[in-house]
Amino acid sequence: xxxxxxxxxxxxxxxxxxxxxxxxxxxxxxxxxxxxxxxxxxxxxxxxxxxxxxxxxxxxxxxxxxxxxxxxxxxxxxxxxxxxxxxxxxxxxxxxxxxxxxxxxxxxxxxxxxxxxxxxxxxxxxxxxxxxxxxxxxxxxxxxxxxxxxxxxxxxxxxxxxxxxxxxxxxxxxxxxxxxxxxxxxxxxxxxxxxxxxxxxxxxxxxxxxxxxxxxxxxxxxxxxxxxxxxxxxxxxxxxxxxxxxxxxxxxxxxxxxxxxxxxxxxxxxxxxxxxxxxxxxxxxxxxxxxxxxxxxxxxxxxxxxxxxxxxxxxxxxxxxxxxxxxxxxxxxx
Amino acid sequence: xxxxxxxxxxxxxxxxxxxxxxxxxxxxxxxxxxxxxxxxxxxxxxxxxxxxxxxxxxxxxxxxxxxxxxxxxxxxxxxxxxxxxxxxxxxxxxxxxxxxxxxxxxxxxxxxxxxxxxxxxxxxxxxxxxxxxxxxxxxxxxxxxxxxxxxxxxxxxxxxxxxxxxxxxxxxxxxxxxxxxxxxxxxxxxxxxxxxxxxxxxxxxxxxxxxxxxxxxxxxxxxxxxxxxxxxxxxxxxxxxxxxxxxxxxxxxxxxxxxxxxxxxxxxxxxxxxxxxxxxxxxxxxxxxxxxxxxxxxxxxxxxxxxxxxxxxxxxxxxxxxxxxxxxxxxxx
Amino acid sequence: xxxxxxxxxxxxxxxxxxxxxxxxxxxxxxxxxxxxxxxxxxxxxxxxxxxxxxxxxxxxxxxxxxxxxxxxxxxxxxxxxxxxxxxxxxxxxxxxxxxxxxxxxxxxxxxxxxxxxxxxxxxxxxxxxxxxxxxxxxxxxxxxxxxxxxxxxxxxxxxxxxxxxxxxxxxxxxxxxxxxxxxxxxxxxxxxxxxxxxxxxxxxxxxxxxxxxxxxxxxxxxxxxxxxxxxxxxxxxxxxxxxxxxxxxxxxxxxxxxxxxxxxxxxxxxxxxxxxxxxxxxxxxxxxxx
Numbered sequence: 001x002x003x004x005x006x007x008x009x010x011x012x013x014x015x016x017x018x019x020x021x022x023x024x025x026x027x028x029x030x031x032x033x034x035x036x037x038x039x040x041x042x043x044x045x046x047x048x049x050x051x052x053x054x055x056x057x058x059x060x061x062x063x064x065x066x067x068x069x070x071x072x073x074x075x076x077x078x079x080x081x082x083x084x085x086x087x088x089x090x091x092x093x094x095x096x097x098x099x100x101x102x103x104x105x106x107x108x109x110x111x112x113x114x115x116x117x118x119x120x121x122x123x124x125x126x127x128x129x130x131x132x133x134x135x136x137x138x139x140x141x142x143x144x145x146x147x148x149x150x151x152x153x154x155x156x157x158x159x160x161x162x163x164x165x166x167x168x169x170x171x172x173x174x175x176x177x178x179x180x181x182x183x184x185x186x187x188x189x190x191x192x193x194x195x196x197x198x199x200x201x202x203x204x205x206x207x208x209x210x211x212x213x214x215x216x217x218x219x220x221x222x223x224x225x226x227x228x229x230x231x232x233x234x235x236x237x238x239x240x241x242x243x244x245x246x247x248x249x250x251x252x253x254x255x256x257x258x259x260x261x262x263x264x265x266x267x268x269x270x271x272x273x274x275x276x277x278x279x280x281x282x283x284x285x286x287x288x289x290x291x292x293x294x295x296x297x298x299x300x301x302x303x304x305x306x307x308x309x310x311x312x313x314x315x316x317x318x319x320x321x322x323x324x325x326x327x328x329x330x331x332x333x334x
Numbered sequence: 335x336x337x338x339x340x341x342x343x344x345x346x347x348x349x350x351x352x353x354x355x356x357x358x359x360x361x362x363x364x365x366x367x368x369x370x371x372x373x374x375x376x377x378x379x380x381x382x383x384x385x386x387x388x389x390x391x392x393x394x395x396x397x398x399x400x401x402x403x404x405x406x407x408x409x410x411x412x413x414x415x416x417x418x419x420x421x422x423x424x425x426x427x428x429x430x431x432x433x434x435x436x437x438x439x440x441x442x443x444x445x446x447x448x449x450x451x452x453x454x455x456x457x458x459x460x461x462x463x464x465x466x467x468x469x470x471x472x473x474x475x476x477x478x479x480x481x482x483x484x485x486x487x488x489x490x491x492x493x494x495x496x497x498x499x500x501x502x503x504x505x506x507x508x509x510x511x512x513x514x515x516x517x518x519x520x521x522x523x524x525x526x527x528x529x530x531x532x533x534x535x536x537x538x539x540x541x542x543x544x545x546x547x548x549x550x551x552x553x554x555x556x557x558x559x560x561x562x563x564x565x566x567x568x569x570x571x572x573x574x575x576x577x578x579x580x581x582x583x584x585x586x587x588x589x590x591x592x593x594x595x596x597x598x599x600x601x602x603x604x605x606x607x608x609x610x611x612x613x614x615x616x617x618x619x620x621x622x623x624x625x626x627x628x629x630x631x632x633x634x635x636x637x638x639x640x641x642x643x644x645x646x647x648x649x650x651x652x653x654x655x656x657x658x659x660x661x662x663x664x665x666x667x
Numbered sequence: 668x669x670x671x672x673x674x675x676x677x678x679x680x681x682x683x684x685x686x687x688x689x690x691x692x693x694x695x696x697x698x699x700x701x702x703x704x705x706x707x708x709x710x711x712x713x714x715x716x717x718x719x720x721x722x723x724x725x726x727x728x729x730x731x732x733x734x735x736x737x738x739x740x741x742x743x744x745x746x747x748x749x750x751x752x753x754x755x756x757x758x759x760x761x762x763x764x765x766x767x768x769x770x771x772x773x774x775x776x777x778x779x780x781x782x783x784x785x786x787x788x789x790x791x792x793x794x795x796x797x798x799x800x801x802x803x804x805x806x807x808x809x810x811x812x813x814x815x816x817x818x819x820x821x822x823x824x825x826x827x828x829x830x831x832x833x834x835x836x837x838x839x840x841x842x843x844x845x846x847x848x849x850x851x852x853x854x855x856x857x858x859x860x861x862x863x864x865x866x867x868x869x870x871x872x873x874x875x876x877x878x879x880x881x882x883x884x885x886x887x888x889x890x891x892x893x894x895x896x897x898x899x900x901x902x903x904x905x906x907x908x909x910x911x912x913x914x915x916x917x918x919x920x921x922x923x924x925x926x927x928x929x930x931x932x933x934x935x936x937x938x939x940x941x942x943x944x945x946x947x948x949x950x951x952x953x954x955x956x957x
Contacts, residue, residue, distance in 0.1 A: 100848045109682050110682050110683075123859075188380055189379065193608070218596045218597070261553025277493045
């Protein structure tokens, strides 16, 4: 099952800050995203997981070129986004969209829901007043909101309903690629399930490609075809979702998965404790960036930075020991 | 699991809080008890009133909310019958609380060691020297790495997990009987959350700490709680030992809540959802508040309020269904 | 799958309506608005309301204390103080209002550009800082000295003096709004900078500005009085609150009513505007996060 490549990132890097300071000292800057290679295939959901500060949200925005990369390229349906002019980029916005985490902050409080959705058509000069109004109603139907919602303001909705509005706005221009940035993380569990189902239904109906960014691992497992794990600005493992959760290859993935709370009180736990804190993005360790916290560290890990490379079973892992098979095995709940 | 016949360390009976202005209820008729060394998990979604429950027990209700009814007693001492000063005294000594965001609860311009020592001096009457020595011990107890260095750190110099550990150290400084934890791991990453939960479990085991653990995350509940109280829209929906909750939930809301969490194992089918959303404060029903969203709703559910009734052993649910849609006898739990 | 939306009847709908409803529940806003409205009405209907011509000299009625004919007394030219205060409200309010308007326009444009375009932020705001370093009143005297004393020049002088602070306030709220997610959402849809600024940022950034402008209004009335007092205000004989006080200065012991009544008028207008501003601040400034 090889599908077309929808998005391909090469060496994507974003350094925040880090110009010469007032005192003329060169500061390093925070390497929020540091050489990310990533492929999202058409029609799939790629989950992107990692802990806060690992650069997963920044990666999502770089893929859409909502922020400018410091280095690297992003190809969207074969076209390099980083080479587009601002005007060309604006025109191509309709094909790639983003759904945000905060259903309270992501809608303009002074715009009705109808205006918020039809703004997409106004910006891209699509249709006239009547056809825009009709499209708004279609979008409301699509996300399961009543048509009367069009004339209401965001504050008149609950969190889950607002998230539906956010989805309608993102899909108004019928994009092919959508970044879901913690799209269900702020919602109550019972509402979260509704939105996850909606996202999956829409994906099937509209043949959408998702990059699903979340720190919630059980949600990611549920919705993703493949999952990429990020640590300190770098992708350390990419694999089929079932494969990754059943048999994580990278020591960081193992530790991350072992920390997930059980789904039943009697479930056995094999916790891989991580030592120390996440290093700062200003001061990334030499060699493997996970080495200082890795229980299986060897000398070569501190010397050379492992590249994301394929294992025989088709997964990609950035770990010297996993690559040559010398890593102690670990299985989740087996 | 925890000795059922033991005298409760914390007991709450018929607790009801209302908005001072409109009189709309936030918490209604909440009753439960906590035995020494027990961890009672409180689960609820937004609007369930779970944070208000913590504040009610602490005697820290905001001005716009007032307790209209109910008794809170700590180790036989009826706090609600006594002066606010008495309550405040208890709050410093026997009742402690940790919050979701430790950064807002810590003083940003005071070294963490001094913040712990201050509690020790005031509440345990230690001298300055003793207090700073004991502060170091507490930092060790909460497993902060290199505590000798961290004792003179400011809160912003610490990571989120470390700050939560400092908060726990401050809460433990007065050697409380009951610790109320309001979503203490929600703002943390899973790996850090796991460490904090391990720490709390250890403290419970080693010090016999009683814990009221408030969270929206059933996974965290599975990890730490002995018994679970499920709140829905300000009322207790179900209260039961943790295994009963996971193996044999009685209230449709508990069932739906468990079913709507994506599973970490097995096939990935469609998620079970609860239609609609949590009712808003002021717009709540007198009858069963879950009835508008309930798949098992019958006429009686829209007429009458189901009281908490014992289903079996220690498990009680506020639902007509387990009782054949008859009004259950009120439980005393 | 359809979802019912619980909506109490007669509830305020748009965010603007919510603000208005809340304002009408604010006591300080209502008292302030009533005072300001009363003074504004007096100014508008000055010709009808004033019993005498405010400019007519009469030596027979010089320095009369308040009585039933001249309620507020008369000045050294025998002019009716009541009529002068009524007409003075006109000039004082025009100065206040025009200053607030000009400052509002200039401050919004400068603050919005500085807050929205990071590259322009530093140059613009350092210039504003430099302007702010001059005491407002000294700046106003300088402008009046260069351009000459007239109502228009007073307005220009006061507008220049109050603009930097206003721009700073607008910039601050633009900076806050700019970081909100709906701004990024609009960009993700392909909205241009201008569209983002006008449709999304500014409508959500006006609250603090409106509050600020009520204070500018009040400050301008006070500053006009100060300028008149040192002789660079609106030129005589047309009365303003400040110029009446200034002219009464020489007779303060024998005819205190000349200064007392315009002084009271200033107090009432400034008090009204400040109450109005407090009410607005309570509703607008702890930003409506609905």
